[in-house]
Amino acid sequence: MIGTTLHEIRSHIASLASESGRYYLICGRTHHRPVPAADLYFESRSAARAAAQATEQYRTVLRRYDPQVPYYDVIVCECDPETPSRASTASPAATADPDQPAEAPNSPPASGDTQSVIDICHTVAGVVFESIAESPHDGLENAIMDTYLDIAETIEHPDELCLQLLTSTATELEKRLDPEEQLSLLSTAAANLPIDAQTDAADAKPLDAVLSEFQAVDMLESYRVEQRSVDAESESRSWTIRIDGYALGGDGADGDHPERIVTLPIIVELFGRLATRSLTITDVERLSAAESSSAPAAWRLTIRTGAEERSRKHGLACVRATGR
Numbered sequence: 649m650i651g652t653t654l655h656e657i658r659s660h661i662a663s664l665a666s667e668s669g670r671y672y673l674i675c676g677r678t679h680h681r682p683v684p685a686a687d688l689y690f691e692s693r694s695a696a697r698a699a700a701q702a703t704e705q706y707r708t709v710l711r712r713y714d715p716q717v718p719y720y721d722v723i724v725c726e727c728d729p730e731t732p733s734r735a736s737t738a739s740p741a742a743t744a745d746p747d748q749p750a751e752a753p754n755s756p757p758a759s760g761d762t763q764s765v766i767d768i769c770h771t772v773a774g775v776v777f778e779s780i781a782e783s784p785h786d787g788l789e790n791a792i793m794d795t796y797l798d799i800a801e802t803i804e805h806p807d808e809l810c811l812q813l814l815t816s817t818a819t820e821l822e823k824r825l826d827p828e829e830q831l832s833l834l835s836t837a838a839a840n841l842p843i844d845a846q847t848d849a850a851d852a853k854p855l856d857a858v859l860s861e862f863q864a865v866d867m868l869e870s871y872r873v874e875q876r877s878v879d880a881e882s883e884s885r886s887w888t889i890r891i892d893g894y895a896l897g898g899d900g901a902d903g904d905h906p907e908r909i910v911t912l913p914i915i916v917e918l919f920g921r922l923a924t925r926s927l928t929i930t931d932v933e934r935l936s937a938a939e940s941s942s943a944p945a946a947w948r949l950t951i952r953t954g955a956e957e958r959s960r961k962h963g964l965a966c967v968r969a970t971g972r
Contacts, residue, residue, distance in 0.1 A: 653781070654774045655840045657706040658684045664695045664702075670727045671696035673703060675720035682707065682720045683767045684842045689727075696724040710770055713777045713793075714813050717770060718806065765865045765895070769810035771842060772913045776817055779837035785825065792820045811867075811895050818896075818912040821965035830964045831925065834912070838919030854921035855887050855951065858914055862894075867913075869893025874948070883924075884954030888931070891947045898934060898945035907934060909947050910966045918951070927964060928952045934969040 661684055669689030673696065674681050681687070685703045690696040700722045711717045780789050796816035803809050821830055859871040868891055875888040891897065896910035911929060919925065928951070935946040949967065 654684075654706060654709055654778050657702050657709065658840075658842060661685055661688065661699050661702045661706070664688075664690055664699045666691040666695075669695075671724055672727070673700050673722055674725050676723045677721050680720065680764070682722055683771055686767065693724055693726075700724060710774050713773060714770060714796075714810070718766065765807045765867055766810050768862070768865060768867065768913065769814055772837075772916050773810075773813050773817060775837040775840040775916065776834070776912070778840050779833050782836070783833055785829070785833070788820060788824055791824065792817050795820055814912055815896060815910055818910045818965040821912070825965075827964065831927075834916055834964055835919050835925040838916050841916070841920040854918060855889065857921060858917045859889070859891070861917070862913070867895045879954075884952065886950060886952040888948065888950045890935075891949075894945065894947065897947050905966075905968075908966050908968045909934075909945075909949070912965045915964045922953060924953045926954050929964065929967050932967045932969050 665685075665688040667689070669691045671690040671693055672681065672688065673685045682703050684706055685699055688699070690699055703722050707717055707720070777789060780792075793816075796813050799812055799816065800809055803812055821833070825833065856873065859868065862868050863871060870892045872890045873887055874890055875886075877886050879885075891909075894909065896913070898905070898907070898909065909932070915927060918927070929949055930952065931948070931950040933948040935948060
């Protein structure tokens with residue numbers, strides 16, 4: 649029995665993976681590498697097949713939370729050791745198995761091409777829903793889905809639907825949980841992030857890693873870390889950042905709340921890269937259109953770790969401009 653939760657299924661897939669593996673999974677139609685096996689390789693075809701079945705199961709479970717999760721035709725491919733950069737010739741071993749359909753090119757796409765807005769949103773939403781299911785917050789999951797489905801009927805683009813799922817989740821977390829409850833829920837969610845998202849806690853630039861990932865899939869136009877500091881004695885860090893064109897800020901998917909920025913995915917991913925579970929967001933400022941280069945909204949905010957007193961004015965799911 650693999651398990652029925654996203655965490656259990658993902659752990660099973662990870663247990664099948666091997667750093668020296670030659671086989672990987674891909675969608676035969678789109679050539680996208682499916683979450684949660686996007687960056688994994690497998691030692692044998694049989695292990696890859698088992699991972700493909702588990703990946704299909706994972707995505708089926710995820711559809712309980714978001715009916716818009718795309719369907720992939722997950723197939724197994726083998727890397728070509730002689731021409732690793734070639735993506736137009738199928739490996740003989742990739743087509744020798746009569747039980748497998750015709751397979752995609754034998755060289756895996758670069759990992760930078762495997763993520764999308766949909767993948768990131770579903771990864772974050774999935775671990776948050778897992779955390780909710782294990783929490784004492786009865787009715788929270790239904791409240792999120794009710795909010796999401798009411799708006800989803802008016803949205804057609806898949807990326808916007810995924811962003812709306814995160815917005816609806818953040819809205820209900822802010823409405824129903826106090827900052828300490830949000831902290832507990834989101835830190836638990838971060839512990840269930842896919843293994844490839846878990847990095848060394850000593851990473852010198854964890855926030856840069858998160859924002860760069862979001863920029864790569866056009867969740868934000870640009871960002872700048874205007875100030876950063878590290879207190880060696882207290883092991884605390886702080887970043888003052890400017891974010892332009894963030895899809896979940898003000899005029900984006902959160903257009904009904906122009907004074908608010910949804911920080912949910914940033915915080916969950918940041919928790920996955922930090923050893924601390926103490927985060928505070930302060931000095932939130934929505935910049936005027938004149939200051940923003942071309943983005944619909946620009947924001948400046950400060951994120952601190954290791955603060956002795958957490959702000960009671962702002963939770964970690966979304967925050968409002970100071971004074972709002």
